[in-house]
Amino acid sequence: MLKVENVVKEFDGFRAVDELSFKIEKNTITGLIGPNGAGKTTTFNIIAGALNLDKGEVYLADQKVNDYPAYQIARLGLARTFQIPRALKKMTVIENLMLVPNGQSGENLFNSWFNRSRVKKEEAANYQKAYQTLEFLELTHLEDELAANLSGGQKKLLEMGRALMADPELILLDEPGAGVNPTLMNKIAENIIKLKERGKTILLIEHNMDLIMNICDKVIVMSDGRYLVEGTPAEIKSNPEVLKAYLGEKTA
Ligand SMILES: Nc1ncnc2c1ncn2[C@@H]1O[C@H](COP(=O)(O)OP(=O)(O)OP(=O)(O)O)[C@@H](O)[C@H]1O
Ligand SMILES: [Mg+2]
Structure with missing residues (x-):
């Protein structure tokens, strides 16, 4: 469904995304996690065509979409939400x-x-x-x-609704659970699961580990712009490298 290959993005010589590669299978929920500044949102922006990459490739289905503008990528069935809700x-x-x-x-x-x-x-x-x-x-x-x-959580739901209006196949959610109370958090989790049941593919950035652990089929971890490791939620939870990255130590 989505393939990111050796993607590099620099801001004034600073590598926000550094030789990043990963793949997402159709009709799955994948978590994209990592410490603040790991490059998660930048990766979303590249996939969605909001930012140009410096190196590497992005494929949607089997189509290379590197240089496609955002509206064209949207037409191919991709929708995304923003870390800061954009409702008017x-x-x-x-x-x-x-x-x-x-x-x-x-x-x-x-x-x-x-x-x-x-x-x-x-x-x-x-x-x-x-x-x-x-x-x-x-x-x-x-x-x-x-x-x-609206409350913070309701704004997050509305943000999700705006993405769904485009009937996307692949949905990128940037921190849908940030600032959301536990009741609405459950609702957000249920909605994401319902989307998968309807055949959609979801890639989800989130700092709330409960949400990640409860709903993801697979979790990809980024650190310092790089791909660190991927696995099932249980594998990621007990991975010492992941813990190290979150504690701010340099990983090998
Ligand atoms: N437009 C930009 N110009 C310069 N630097 C940027 C820009 N966007 C992001 N960065 C830098 O790139 C790095 C990665 O940022 P990004 O927003 O992708 O991180 P993130 O993993 O989404 O973090 P968070 O969990 O805090 O949202 C950070 O060091 C950030 O300061
Ligand atoms: Mg971010």
Whole structure:
């Protein structure tokens, strides 16, 4: 589903991602963990086409997507969430979902003037889809709430909803559990599992080890921009190298 090969990304000579390679199988939940500054978000940005890599390759399915811009990668079925939720605060929850671009003809002035019935139908379909996304997230009661009024956890759920509006095959989640209370955390975990049951593939950055241990099939550990090790949650939990990386010691 996703293959990252020898990827390097430097910021002013500093290697944020250093010869990183890993693979993700279809229809799995994979955790991407590592200490602060390990290069996890940078890796997401490269995969999603938000950052250009300096070296290496990224493949989606079997297609090399290195130089593809973000919108093109999105079209290939990839969606991502951001570490800091990007909901528009002055818009309602449902509006935030309906805003996700999906080639609506209403965006085209010609269509909105001369093809009103088609635009109306598409708006109705878009609303339907947004509402179904809220049903999936169990957030229908917040449909008309301003995004600014949501709790941290609800914002994370909305962020997930915005990613789902694009019907992605591969979903990159950047810290969906950060700042989320335990009740909503369970909901987020359940949603991720439901997505897998629907055939989706999920790559998840997270510092909450319970979430990682409970839902991941496989965990990949990064440290100092590099691939450190991968394994099942149980293997990773008892790996001394991983512990060392988290304690801030240099790993060999
Ligand atoms: N745009 C940028 N310009 C310069 N340095 C950057 C930039 N983005 C990231 N970095 C640096 O690259 C390194 C990796 O950052 P990244 O955000 O990928 O880490 P992370 O693993 O996601 O950390 P966290 O768990 O804290 O979110 C850090 O040292 C960071 O300061
Ligand atoms: Mg990060």
